[in-house]
Amino acid sequence: MAVSCHGMFDLDSCNVQPDSCALPKGAAFAFIKAVQTVNQRLLGLSEKNKTLLFEVVLLGKDCEEHIKLNIFDSAKHYGLEIDKFYFCSSDNLIGTLQANHINLFLSPDKDDVYSVLKAGVPAALLYQQAEQQAINRLKVLFSGDLIGLSADSMVCLKDRGFTDVHIQNFKAAKECLREFVVRIGEMKRMFGHEGSPLHTSLMTVWGSRDVCASALKTLRGWGLDVDEAFCLAGATCGPILALLQPHIVWDNGLHNLKGVAPLLSS
Amino acid sequence: MTLYPGQVMKGQNPMPLTPPPNSNGDSNDSWDENKGFCESVGPTKKPQTEPVRRARKVEGGIFFPKPENAVTIAVSSRVLFRTEKEQKVFEEKGVEEYLNYQALEAVNSQLRELYPESEELFDIVLVTYNHAHVGVRLINTINHHNLFIERFCMTGGSSPIGYLKAWHTNLYLSADAEKVQEALAEGIAAATMFMPEKQVEVSETQLRVAFDGDAVLFSDESERIFKAHGLDKFFEHERENEHTLLEHGPLKGFLEALGKLQKKFYAKGHRLNCPIRTYLVTARSAASSGIRALKTLRAWGLETDEALFLAGAPKGPMLEKIRPHIYFDDQMFHIEGAAERGTIAAHVPYGIAQMYSHRKSTNSAK
DSSP: OOEEEOOOOOTTTOOSOTTTOOOOOOTHHHHHHHHHHHHHHHHHHOGGGGGGOEEEEEEEESOOHHHHHHHHHHHHHHTOOOOEEEEEOGGGHHHHHHHTTOSOEEESOHHHHHHHHHTTOOEEEEOOOSSSOOTTSEEEEEEHHHHTSOTTGGGGGGGGTOOHHHHHHHHHHHHHHHHHHHHHHHHHHHHOSTTOSEEEEEEESSSOHHHHHHHHHHHHHTTOOOSEEEEOTTOOSHHHHHHHOOSEEEOTTGGGSTTTHHHHOO | OOOOTTEEEOOOOOOOOOSSOOOSSOSOOOGGGTTTTTSBBOSOOOOOSOOEEEEEEETTEEEOOOTTTSEEEEEOHHHHEEOOSSOOSOOTTTOEEBBOTHHHHHHHHHHHHHOTTOOOSEEEEEEEOOOGGGHHHHHHHHHHTTOOOOEEEEOTTSOSHHHHHHTTEEEEEESOHHHHHHHHHTTOOEEEEEOOSSOOOOOSSSEEEEEOIIIIIBOSHHHHHHHHHHHHHHHHHHHHTTTSOOOBOTTHHHHHHHHHHHHHHHHTTOSTTOSEEEEEEESSOTTTHHHHHHHHHHHHTOOOSEEEEOTTOOSHHHHHHHOOSEEEESOHHHHHHHHHTTOOEEEOOOSGGGGSOOOOOTTOOO
């Protein structure tokens, strides 16, 4: 199985300096390196793991021609193993993702992630890393507030001000998450506890400890035992996130919702 | 107990009573509540008459005091639960609570009564380097005992010290001396818990915390003189420096945090029956070396409700009388003495005393 991910370079900060500059590393950079480490380790364990590897695809949105060239060159310059490059317009983002059977879309842009999630394509946030570190481990963070709620109990979210539409989206997002978790769980099992290049954590921000317990159980039911768990019960997640420095953050689109955003703001 | 708009009532969950006979609501206060309630409490627990679960609902979510505003006490899982000696697994039946958190909750509920909007309450966070797969069982146990712990952090093997800072921890209690030392090195007040085999009764309505002076509230500078040059030199040094303030020690910040909460009670006229009470229990003597300690505290704007100058007498009997919920000392000798008498003691591995192995001596007088 291939899990395809999209990442981006930091296109904004690079001026139009053709050829000479390789694009500065963006949020995705450490992530891609970490993914490559995981891939190497998986292959190192067994040739049969070829089916489990990550396959990284780079998606550029609304890119001008010279930028495209820059991207190719930069990828080569940094030695990134990128299998495919896709370029599309922002309108066609979801279409491109669906047409190419992308399993996971990653972007530092919250709006993109949310709109892709709404369309039923799994998507998660690329966390802005303070520094390029920990490339020998891929860190994934799951936000447990929704995972911990079963489909039925999600109805209770209405009391908190979420609409039916929101709840539908949550359910869809949870399904997407499930597929990803199953695969990550399989990969993780290859490595064992010590020295694993795959590091997973769970964080519930505004749920009670029961929600956290329920989330842990749900993830376990899907085949994944997380390494770390945090139950914040309303504390700001900023400091914890800064310490954790995950590469990918799965928050099921929660962050975009009004009223919830202040609670989740980092 | 008044309910505040956001509070969620949970069913009455009496704390399980442990076999040892408990006297009801005595003057013994389990101070430990503040400190890591999470840590298993001593044997006696009285059923709580108030089933309230400390939660406040606010549009869209449940929230609890922000860590930076609350007096945050982080405890490790071993302090919270006493596991069976043979197995490290947290089984529901085999778990007792170390700490009697009821006094802590009593303080919190009174604070809420007086200052409903304030976030300056006690908050206990479980910070453990357990792997998250133990997490569900841990949460189940917490639920089973109806402990007021909403926040936790399972680091799955990595050091919890960074997270302690992120939580604005005012005090970290652990059974692991190494972790405690790491925390102290980072400037976080921390102590290693020692539970006595048989605990004296502690009050459930008043939180009592006792501190040693040197190397706990104050730095170990005087301790060094004593260890290096003996008692006479120590007295001389103290006399000469009577007007110089002592440097602050690792737990000064925590006393400060307690003092802040105490002042809130005083402001509303609860001076005499304040549910938090602090004690200084020092081997210094009142007539001479103790003066410097008092002056230093006063200069810092801090005070303890009681100051006991033992002039070298053993601390055990005095502690037994006070019945603090927890007692902090830097010397294992005193910790063991306290534990022998049934006081919950916490060792602060700070300062010169750590270089000297503990020996039972009759003349550890200062």
